Amino acid sequence: xxxxxxxxxxxxxxxxxxxxxxxxxxxxxxxxxxxxxxxxxxxxxxxxxxxxxxxxxxxxxxxxxxxxxxxxxxxxxxxxxxxxxxxxxxxxxxxxxxxxxxxxxxxxxxxxxxxxxxxxxxxxxxxxxxxxxxxxxxxxxxxxxxxxxxxxxxxxxxxxxxxxxxxxxxxxxxxxxxxxxxxxxxxxxxxxxxxxxxxxxxxxxxxxxxxxxxxxxxxxxxxxxxxxxxxxxxxxxxxxxxxxxxxxxxxxxxxxxxxxxxxxxxxxxxxxxxxxxxxxxxxxxxxxxxxxxxxxxxxxxxxxxxxxxxxxxxxxxxxxxxxxxxxxxxxxxxxxxxxxxxx
Amino acid sequence: xxxxxxxxxxxxxxxxxxxxxxxxxxxxxxxxxxxxxxxxxxxxxxxxxxxxxxxxxxxxxxxxxxxxxxxxxxxxxxxxxxxxxxxxxxxxxxxxxxxxxxxxxxxxxxxxxxxxxxxxxxxxxxxxxxxxxxxxxxxxxxxxxxxxxxxxxxxxxxxxxxxxxxxxxxxxxxxxxxxxxxxxxxxxxxxxxxxxxxxxxxxxxxxxxxxxxxxxxxxxxxxxxxxxxxxxxxxxxxxxxxxxxxxxxxxxxxxxxxxxxxxxxxxxxxxxxxxxxxxxxxxxxxxxxxxxxxxxxxxxxxxxxxxxxxxxxxxxxxxxxxxxxx
Amino acid sequence: xxxxxxxxxxxxxxxxxxxxxxxxxxxxxxxxxxxxxxxxxxxxxxxxxxxxxxxxxxxxxxxxxxxxxxxxxxxxxxxxxxxxxxxxxxxxxxxxxxxxxxxxxxxxxxxxxxxxxxxxxxxxxxxxxxxxxxxxxxxxxxxxxxxxxxxxxx
Numbered sequence: 001x002x003x004x005x006x007x008x009x010x011x012x013x014x015x016x017x018x019x020x021x022x023x024x025x026x027x028x029x030x031x032x033x034x035x036x037x038x039x040x041x042x043x044x045x046x047x048x049x050x051x052x053x054x055x056x057x058x059x060x061x062x063x064x065x066x067x068x069x070x071x072x073x074x075x076x077x078x079x080x081x082x083x084x085x086x087x088x089x090x091x092x093x094x095x096x097x098x099x100x101x102x103x104x105x106x107x108x109x110x111x112x113x114x115x116x117x118x119x120x121x122x123x124x125x126x127x128x129x130x131x132x133x134x135x136x137x138x139x140x141x142x143x144x145x146x147x148x149x150x151x152x153x154x155x156x157x158x159x160x161x162x163x164x165x166x167x168x169x170x171x172x173x174x175x176x177x178x179x180x181x182x183x184x185x186x187x188x189x190x191x192x193x194x195x196x197x198x199x200x201x202x203x204x205x206x207x208x209x210x211x212x213x214x215x216x217x218x219x220x221x222x223x224x225x226x227x228x229x230x231x232x233x234x235x236x237x238x239x240x241x242x243x244x245x246x247x248x249x250x251x252x253x254x255x256x257x258x259x260x261x262x263x264x265x266x267x268x269x270x271x272x273x274x275x276x277x278x279x280x281x282x283x284x285x286x287x288x289x290x291x292x293x294x295x296x297x298x299x300x301x302x303x304x305x306x307x308x309x310x311x312x313x314x315x316x317x318x319x320x321x322x323x324x325x326x327x328x329x330x331x332x333x334x335x336x337x338x339x340x341x342x343x
Numbered sequence: 344x345x346x347x348x349x350x351x352x353x354x355x356x357x358x359x360x361x362x363x364x365x366x367x368x369x370x371x372x373x374x375x376x377x378x379x380x381x382x383x384x385x386x387x388x389x390x391x392x393x394x395x396x397x398x399x400x401x402x403x404x405x406x407x408x409x410x411x412x413x414x415x416x417x418x419x420x421x422x423x424x425x426x427x428x429x430x431x432x433x434x435x436x437x438x439x440x441x442x443x444x445x446x447x448x449x450x451x452x453x454x455x456x457x458x459x460x461x462x463x464x465x466x467x468x469x470x471x472x473x474x475x476x477x478x479x480x481x482x483x484x485x486x487x488x489x490x491x492x493x494x495x496x497x498x499x500x501x502x503x504x505x506x507x508x509x510x511x512x513x514x515x516x517x518x519x520x521x522x523x524x525x526x527x528x529x530x531x532x533x534x535x536x537x538x539x540x541x542x543x544x545x546x547x548x549x550x551x552x553x554x555x556x557x558x559x560x561x562x563x564x565x566x567x568x569x570x571x572x573x574x575x576x577x578x579x580x581x582x583x584x585x586x587x588x589x590x591x592x593x594x595x596x597x598x599x600x601x602x603x604x605x606x607x608x609x610x611x612x613x614x615x616x617x618x619x620x621x622x623x624x625x626x627x628x629x630x631x632x633x634x635x636x637x638x639x640x641x642x643x644x645x646x647x648x649x650x651x652x653x654x655x656x657x658x659x660x661x662x663x664x665x666x667x668x669x
Numbered sequence: 670x671x672x673x674x675x676x677x678x679x680x681x682x683x684x685x686x687x688x689x690x691x692x693x694x695x696x697x698x699x700x701x702x703x704x705x706x707x708x709x710x711x712x713x714x715x716x717x718x719x720x721x722x723x724x725x726x727x728x729x730x731x732x733x734x735x736x737x738x739x740x741x742x743x744x745x746x747x748x749x750x751x752x753x754x755x756x757x758x759x760x761x762x763x764x765x766x767x768x769x770x771x772x773x774x775x776x777x778x779x780x781x782x783x784x785x786x787x788x789x790x791x792x793x794x795x796x797x798x799x800x801x802x803x804x805x806x807x808x809x810x811x812x813x814x815x816x817x818x819x820x821x822x823x
């Protein structure tokens with residue numbers, strides 16, 4: 001474990017930027033989002049949740065992967081897409097870091113999504129512990145402990161006041177640590193004590209959060225019972241089918257493939273899609289889910305029943321963004337509780 | 344319990360027992376102090392879940408189109424802005440007036456949870472009570488009382504219609520608020536004062552924040568097309584690529600499509616996850632319509648035609664300028 | 670091999686050939702354009718005319734699409750108000766595009782890039798003058814980068 005003083009941050013960013021692209025939580029117009037760091041940006045490492053999740057970095061909102069052009073009778077194709085540069089994603093909270101694993105489960109299984117794989121391999125994830133979890137956070141309901149390093153992050157850090165403690169977790173993390181060289185200082189006995197106190201304080205705060213009683217494991221009934229439950233009629237009524245929840249959610253990963261028709265040339269790209277949209281998964285005969293209730297049910301069945309059946313883990317990390325962003329105050333917590341998932 | 348909640352429940356109970364309605368659209372309280380969400384109740388036993396407080400921001404008129412398809416008579420609690428939307432839907436022939444019973448709720452303004460959080464007043468906050476402009480933050484460690492409108496949504500501060508314009512009965516006394524007519528379009532004038540380059544830079548920066556979630560479109564009461572042009576692959580405009588021109592296209596066309604029908608409720612800006620000030624686009628169109636075609640407020644008088652589907656022979660013609668040869 | 674080996678050829682202003690898209694209504698402006706042609710009046714070759722039955726057929730989508738796909742200027746030409754072949758079409762055009770051109774101006778698109786005019790079938794001179802005017806103004810403004818779809822190659 002090492003430490004670096006917060007007043008050396010500017011040096012740290014420049015140092016990282018020499019060998020990597022650097023993504024940090026940057027504040028613009030009052031909203032904090034992960035973006036590519038430039039010198040004049042206002043970095044905000046205190047905001048617990050970024051406005052939109054960082055999944056945009058590993059799974060971009062739209063990604064062109066094929067370009068084509070016709071020249072008379074000749075057709076030329078060009079593979080593009082993926083990511084060439086190595087990058088560091090700094091300041092990811094444990095919930096968002098766990099969401100990367102959840103998306104990995106889908107995209108890194110056979111057949112492997114090579115663009116996603118390349119982006120994941122080129123990235124070094126530096127995660128930060130959450131000092132003051134917000135009242136809309138419920139990561140503990142999914143087994144996430146925001147004071148400890150979740151599986152898969154390359155480096156984990158803790159803010160203990162004037163300095164941050166830095167601990168590499170993987171080989172990639174070690175490489176980054178070495179590259180940064182002497183910006184680090186040695187950790188003292190006092191620092192370790194501070195860290196233990198901090199970890200305890202975070203644990204206490206998490207257990208006293210208002211949503212800590214949410215427990216998806218208590219949802220009872222088998223797939224067919226939950227699917228046919230009358231609960232869905234009631235809770236889907238107010239849903240407008242907008243898609244805000246899916247786009248701010250760190251674990252939602254549905255995408256569409258579209259072509260851009262440029263006349264004699266064009267591009268094929270993939271883009272985020274939302275199961276809330278009325279044209280989602282539309283096929284030759286039409287949309288198999290014609291009512292908003294069916295679409296609403298699909299989203300939550302996927303997160304709470306289908307995905308856990310396939311991967312033995314829930315497809316939600318308890319970040320609480322859907323609670324804050326839904327225009328009509330619907331969210332996964334209400335769904336879980338209605339299905340019986342409360343301690 | 345607040346007086347208004349008592350009145351709301353009483354009215355609902357009465358409505359069900361007299362058979363006046365088959366369903367009522369109202370608000371219930373969720374887990375958090377700011378969580379007041381729309382509910383749909385169908386019998387007297389559910390009436391006690393109804394509440395009314397300073398977080399009942401949603402426009403319930405929006406649900407009428409869908410609900411009227413499978414319910415004969417619906418009762419709905421509407422604020423001033425909501426009632427304008429109701430009239431607009433009538434004008435658009437999307438709903439039938441005689442199947443809806445409106446319980447109007449005069450509104451002094453809704454509280455913006457973000458502003459409360461910014462002041463740090465959300466720590467341990469249990470409930471927010473409001474009487475006129477006297478606000479009481481009830482927390483675990485005691486109450487904090489505040490006077491004034493500093494926590495209201497920006498759009499509520501510029502509200503022209505705190506009282507419903509159409510209703511069967513009112514839930515409480517009408518609100519009287521001064522409206523500064525001179526300052527009405529200040530936000531639009533600020534942008535108009537910029538140069539073309541500055542304007543483009545401002546708007547393209549705003550539009551680049553867009554994540555194309557469609558929240559603005561889905562919450563808008565004027566956007567009620569069965570199949571939106573942006574969901575219709577056959578229309579050729581539904582490109583979902585994250586490209587500047589596509590984002591600009593979406594917002595310009597959406598603003599244009601609701602021109603003359605936008606009731607200025609400001610919900611589009613409120614729900615935008617990226618914080619784009621969309622209402623400034625719609626506000627500009629409203630200002631233009633007022634200047635060019637006479638004062639017009641969508642939703643005030645459903646019998647008057649909307650500006651874009653009517654015309655006058657003497658309309659202003661800015662295109663007549665070009666004197667070519669004969 | 671990159672498909673984008675050609676650099677953007679718009680660097681030299683002298684070589685800049687603006688692309689103007691003109692929506693002309695079938696009964697008046699298109700006939701006017703025809704007359705301009707048969708009268709051997711000079712109007713620029715880089716005006717691409719799209720014939721529509723009436724100027725009110727033009728959807729603001731079309732205007733934006735034209736800008737997206739590389740147009741530097743867009744013109745809508747219709748019958749004089751009162752003379753519409755379909756009686757009332759151009760009244761709606763007038764309202765619609767007054768608002769729309771104000772909106773485009775508000776977004777920051779230069780006023781000279783989007784023009785609406787009334788050109789009757791006999792006004793061949795006017796057609797030529799309007800097109801030449803627009804071309805000159807657009808040429809002065811330079812290539813249009815705003816609203817342009819970066820993926821579109823011209």
